[in-house]
Amino acid sequence: MKMKSKAAVISSSLVFILSNWAWGDWCEGALQIGFYRGKCGIADVEAIVAGVVTARFVRDPTIVAALLRLQYHDCFVNGCDASILVDGSNSEKTAPPNLSVRGFDIIDDAKAAVDRICPGVVSCADLIIIATRDAVFLSLGVRYEVQTGRRDGLVSLPQNVSLFLPPPLASVSHSIALFANKGLTPTDMVLLLGAHSVGVVHCSLLKDRLYNFRNTGIPDPTMDPFLLNLLRLRCPQNTPTNNIVNLDQNPFMDNSYYQRLLLKRGILPIDQELALHPLTRGTVMTLATRGFDFPSRFGAAMVKLGAIEVLTGSQGEIRRSCRAFNEH
Ligand code: HEM
Structure with missing residues (x-):
């Protein structure tokens, strides 16, 4: 009886340790609301982005449409990993459905603003999601909470667009x-x-x-x-x-x-x-x-x-420029 309870204690501790380890690992790799809280000193990353978006919206309310389409086209191809932002003659941006996508400069501005306070911390993938939410708030009047913690992707190819994105005249x-x-x-x-x-x-x-x-x-x-x-x-x-x-x-x-x-x-x-x-x-x-x-x-x-096929934890990278992969 004594032996049995000892074994039971050991096995339940093992289960506890293993599940805790698995849970911790999952937590580290999962999206969460307020991921950047405390990661940029006392600065509020989401408030910085909201400032950039609001200033742009006052000058040009069409950024709401631009950012909505940008998020959709990013998330459907390789997941929400900012692959649509990469420049180059053979990147996702060059695929025909993306030629009329707008709003890249707003993400550049948001990146510059957050990097001024804490460089190398905030992903371009999260900036798309936060900026789109802020633009929608200014147009729709409701502010939904976004999860953050995405990392930027390492692949951006035009052929992936036609594989995953519904064509313009899709049924x-x-x-x-x-x-x-x-x-x-x-x-x-x-x-x-x-x-x-x-x-x-x-x-x-x-x-x-x-x-x-x-x-x-x-x-x-x-x-x-x-x-x-x-x-x-x-x-x-x-x-x-x-x-x-x-x-x-x-x-x-x-x-x-x-x-x-x-x-x-x-x-x-x-x-x-x-x-x-x-x-x-x-x-x-x-x-x-x-x-x-x-x-x-x-x-x-x-x-x-915004949660489609995201990269988290140690996957992908935090790009220095949203328009290019980091040099390794
Ligand atoms: C079956 C799905 C969809 C199809 C076939 C489709 C198709 C299109 C097409 C053909 C255009 C016009 C492009 C142009 O003339 O340059 C457009 C514009 C737009 N789409 Fe969609 N779309 C779809 C889903 C979505 C989704 C899910 C979103 C956002 C959540 C979205 C947001 C927009 C916005 C905001 C515009 C206007 C962009 C601007 O003014 O620059 N679309 N869409």
């Missing part, structure tokens, strides 16, 4: 499959596409819907005729110039995006199809009618987006 079914590959549900996708309540799109991507929908010789019948005429004025058929049109006329993020989809006023094919597809239609209707919880649900979806 809902194809996009659902690509979102599922990243652990996101159709509901997450509908929520995240609420980001299309700000920003712009190039006319070249709308010509099919406006003039020759799927080679039928007529416009997309699911588009409201009033919107069709408006967009045709802005995007004439035979011109070499590639104008831009607003994804939404309202400069602030809100649930009116979903209301417009129910009125057949979605701009991109993916937008309008959300209101028609059996796996997304219900969520669109709920969000169109229950606008009050859109901001918190959108924030939760952004946090989920």
Whole structure:
């Protein structure tokens, strides 16, 4: 009896030590809210970034759209590891869907501001996530908490973009499959596409819907005729110039995006199809009618987006310049 209890004590201590070690290891490698607290003296890293973003937003509110798209395009390709920021003739940035991505200079400014206080501590991957949250707060009015502790990636290749990012004119079914590959549900996708309540799109991507929908010789019948005429004025058929049109006329993020989809006023094919597809239609209707919880649900979806395939602990690196891998 005595022997048995001794063995039991030893084995339970062993389990305790091992699980504690595993837990500690997991903790070291996991994202957490407030990761930078105390890592930069008394300076508040997130407040420094918020200062940079707010100053830019006052001059140019379109940074909200720029940063939202930047986070999405970063996180879908190699995870949220700032691989989209790397310069070069053969980096992710050079892939066609990324040629119109904006906001790189805001991350440069945020990096310079935090590095002035404590160099080499804050990752570019976290700066994208924090800056996007701050921009969304300025537009949507709700500030979601972000987890931090990401490290910067060591790979940035253009061919990875077409493998993982839904193409510009993707269907809902194809996009659902690509979102599922990243652990996101159709509901997450509908929520995240609420980001299309700000920003712009190039006319070249709308010509099919406006003039020759799927080679039928007529416009997309699911588009409201009033919107069709408006967009045709802005995007004439035979011109070499590639104008831009607003994804939404309202400069602030809100649930009116979903209301417009129910009125057949979605701009991109993916937008309008959300209101028609059996796996997304219900969520669109709920969000169109229950606008009050859109901001918190959108924030939760952004946090989920920001957790895709992150590097933590001793993986990757903390880049000195967000635009280049460190020299080793
Ligand atoms: C199936 C998924 C998606 C597709 C097919 C898609 C497609 C597109 C396309 C084609 C454009 C216009 C690009 C141009 O003309 O240069 C665009 C713009 C934009 N997208 Fe998406 N998108 C998707 C998901 C998302 C997500 C998840 C977010 C953010 C969470 C997002 C945020 C934006 C924003 C803010 C813009 C405007 C950017 C600007 O004004 O610079 N998109 N998207």
